[in-house]
Amino acid sequence: MNQLNRRDFLKGSSALMTLASFGLLGMDFKNQTGPIRVALIGTGWYGKSDLFRLIQVADVEVVGLCDPDRHILEAAGKLVSERQKSGKIPPLYEDYKELLAKEKPEFVLIGSPDHWHALMAIDALKAGAHVYLQKPISVDVIEGEAILAAARKYDRKVQIGTQRKSTPHLIDAKREIIDTGKLGKISHAEVCCYFHMRANGNPPEEAVPDFFNYELWTGPAPLRPYDGLPHIRWWRTFNEYGNGIMGDMCVHMLDTVRWMLKLGWPTQITSTGGILVQKEGKSNIADTQTAIFEYPELDVVWQHRTWGNAPDPEYPWAFKIYGEKGMLAGSTMQADFIPVDANEEKIHYDCFFEREKYPEDLTEERIELNAAPATRLHMQDWLKAIDTDTLPIADVEQGHISTASCILANISMELGGKPLKYDPKTRTIPGDAEATAKLRRPYRAPYIHPEPDQV
Template sequence: MNAVNRRNFLKGSAAATLAVSAFGLKAMARPSAPHYRVALIGTGWYGTSDLLRLIQVADVEVVALCDVDSEQLSKAGKRVSERQKSKKVPKLYKEYKKLLAETKPDLVLVGTPDHWHPLIMIDAVKSGAHVYCQKPISVDVIEGEAMVAAARKYGKVVQVGTQRRSTPFLVQAKENIIEKGLLGKISHVEICCYYHMRNGSNPPEQAIPANLDYEMWTGPAPYRPYDGSPHIRWWRAFKEYGNGIMGDMCVHMLDAVRWCLDLDWPKKITSTGGIYVQKDAKSNISDTQVANFEFDEMNVVWTHRTWGAPSNDAYPWSYIFYGDKGTLRCSTQQYDFTPVGDGEKIHGEPIIDGKTYPEDMDEERIEIHAANANRAHLRNFVDAIENNTLPVADILQGHISTASCIIANISMELGGRPLVYDPKSMTIVGDHEATQLLNRPYRAPYVHPLPSNV
């Protein structure tokens, strides 16, 4: 079979796989399946997108929405009423604790900025809900440890939004190339992001708009003077609320590599970087960074630049396996296997079918290439609840990937010294200064969660 025919055959195989694992998901939401009462906390871009995918694949009624921005909340309520079967507008809340107490949802989706993830997820499982939490799960490492402890203590399923683990064509690459040994021994992996996604603006301080409770939006994070809407990309420009490009984009690629190769914690983490080029912006996250995650006889090396050109135009955000028999490049858009020598190349990519879910085609800001992955990931979440199993992106897996990226940032902050994390003692081995940075102070009156007090 020549390379062209093989490519067409694999596209057909991918289509068959997608038909079962993604496009066939409507059939999986059987009339006899449990009916779930759902709430979304954080109704911005990806939170609402996740909720609309869940409506497509499970028997749910969205009973409540929560957001500190009344305009964003109202808009989300209207969109949900147009999409769910009952056509009802969910109850709208500004305070998530009130939502949990009054509506008692079965499932909670957490779509807030990162600095709110831990408190909301922990309170949600305490209230009796299973949780789908967007990545990264936390801003500091001890928050993540507390989240894992809470999920286990209250016996709830917590799925993290690292949906590469449910992306049909990437599952195909894992099963048909990596697991079948086409790469041979894998001894090096590169992960990267070269998107120009670091906000470079310098807006002045402004009056807080009436529709936004900025005090509550800030929550446990340090308080910054209001200088414009924090939504979408502005809040990600600051270490007060997240972990920069490392926490936003590396967590996806590192998690995908760990999933593909069944990796646990890195043995050692080292990182260097800083603001090398875009010095005029208010943003305080790095514009250039390299991190090395060491595993047995293999390094996983991350690079990001928010300036300049990518090293490979076809794979600007990707993970690349180097084996002694070949190379596998993977991204959210495609994968390519290139063997050593004269073997056949293999290509795969997502298939978009507007006939099965026509509503996708007109949805505002949808990542259409990732819609099938998100549907499959949310269905896996529901299946784990129904089967009393761990989901594919269980909270522990999300914690390992998140914490590894946070520790890389700590290494960078400490001048690039290597750090070894011990999850049993929850310390950086032999490094008191680094250990102190695993747990950042909360703004009063918020109390930092600990594994011992959830």
Template sequence: MSDSLQRRNFIKAASASLLLSSFGTYGFEFFKDERPKKVGLIGTGWYGTSDVLRLIQVANVEVNALCDVDSIFLENTAKLVAQRQKNGQKPKLFTDYRKMLNAMDFDIVLIGTPDHWHALMCIAALKAGAHVYVQKPISVDVMEGEAMVAAARKYNKVVQVGTQRKSTPHLISVKEEIIDAGLLGTIGHVDMCCYYHMRANDNPPLQEVPDRLDYEMWTGPAPMRPYDGLPHRRWWRTFREYGNGITGDMCVHMLDTVRWMLQLGWPNRISSKGGIYVQKNGKSNISDTQTAVFEYDNFNCNWQHRTWGNAADPEYPWAFKIYGEKGVLKADVMKAEFIPANGDAPKKFEVLYERDTYPEDLNEKDIELHAAPATRRHMLNFLNAIQNNTRPIADIEEGHISSASCILANLSMDLNRPLVYDPKSKRILNDPEATQLLQRSYRGPWKHPYPDTI
């Protein structure tokens, strides 16, 4: 073993010890299983690939199979995985997730596809006997999420949702040192926002589908749009056919983090206003401007996004702010600060990077270096829950509450009225029209999952 490799392994071992001593209560542990866990990945795009590489870094796993409808993405990720995993083997490649699940046995399946595929793939992997790590938001409609929760419970499997803010070191410190310590006093209001200019709004012409892509399978249960270019990365997110816009993509992270910090469940009522007010010239059909109010017993959590103009607070363009009688807490993925109302000096928190411990991160295309430590800890918490048969920190039910709340905000915007969702009856109270919209139609031959028929 080379000196540099020995040094790197020593650093990683030291980091593991520090991790356990600092964050042991969150189930962050390094595992030394005698038998490596067999892993499959469905969706080899940006975040699917990032997730599987983070898992390889912290656990004894063998990534045996990859699935994607884009042959170039599939081959590129296969090469990366072969370079990174210990056995050096290239995973088997599939273009249909059903064939992959039928052909092989997995301990863990990671799902990094666009949102409109999450429910069917998650439920199929659970039925096949695997534990699942699924990206957020977990679904494109509320009943999909209910079915995913039902499947996880029926098959007694761990499902971790990729809301890794709960595993972000500086936000864990914020929760412990500010929220749990009671420094805010009585909390009376929460603001959440995103002002990133991330809404794709082009007008590309219709094109022939390239040989690299199975567009029929990519579309799956979603409505079929005429093909106008590769839908990867930002383009698919700009259409309600495949997701829930900026609210479903970005609010879900902030709302989930606030709910975790303040121990909040389902909102009592959800209302939202918005639409396409400024960016009217492109094909995008998601809102460019939207506000939403998630009402709780003693305060409201307010969301606002604009994909144009300047951020209200340039220091916190995607963030949450919790207002208490004794001060305000501002936080985002990079930093946080508690500003006491009595004039004392603010208490500041900074993001943790692990460049020295994981130098391979520095050469990885499109990696979010600030998020990598959080994702590694999220994977470790996932593995800890599997090992101990417990619920992970981002359990599917919690992911469902956060995802469904954002979906309900969009429904409220569409219907122009507040909505009260009852998770027991799985209905919008006193609103049959809204209740019908809790599940959308699937394109044949795909069939929508139901929680009572899993």
């Protein structure tokens, strides 16, 4: 047999065994005496997707929804009423602070654009809620330090939406290939994204529609001239609101490699790139970028291009971990172990789906069916961490390291490829005042940048 398909070999779903081994199949939460009171801030596609996955695995009452787009908010309210047991449309809010004050949710999911993550997360933690925060956790390094400080100060559990750690086929691959030493000594890893996902164009300026609070949506970010609804994919193409493909896609795969190999902060980060090809539109994020995250005797190398072909069409958004005895490739869709020894069998891991168990997934608009099981498992892990007073698998500290590393790569690129060494103890880049100054982004008045020692 030339290639071993692990699912066929085991005559069943390895992912189901993975879930069972983690104690997350049909688990009861001993401290839960009724529906958990949940609020969602940011009711766009992914925020709703996260909420619906939570509703599928826990007894939930949604006590509030928040969004500055009234149309999206009202549509979300109707959908939630159809999904939650009570059948109620939750209270709807434009301002998340009003939601937190009036509804006092115990659990808050944050699916807002990146530039709002820090303030929303810190305010939710101060209000006493446990938080599920989408990645990247912040748009600058000090924001991330402040969220981490707040989570520890208020003793709340923060799960970050880096759910590759909860992806069944990647859990299996880690356990059976990495943890057993099948790769031998590991001294190189590659992470990449070659999706053509960089929105670009030149839409004209126009009047802000009456159903959308653009001032509130912009929040602490610079106020760009209004040229259409920013929250329908458009915002991701601007550095004002995020960190480009690096902050959006590298954070997932870098985090996965760090988890698999038990890596902490890189010792040094270097990056180059820019807008090299797609220069015709307003987009200001890099269309081409390479970064090197250095660890002792190991480099993790990132590359993205939003143009051209992917070098490996089977793995256009992926990681590849190289050892002396073989290579492990992985993505949201599959994983493959390729040994150096031609006499040793290859091992293939398939993505795990739950279409039969959750048939409602099949009619949910824009759902990523391959990611839904991972998000459900991620939600269960978060609830288990709260119930047992342990850290969740994607704890905020790990999310901060992965996020900040990507931000530092962007800073290095901005500074012409300068190598950067971040010190989390001093929260500086020692000996480099110019780079240290870029660890905080200026906030638009009257918003105040959070500081780790003042949360």
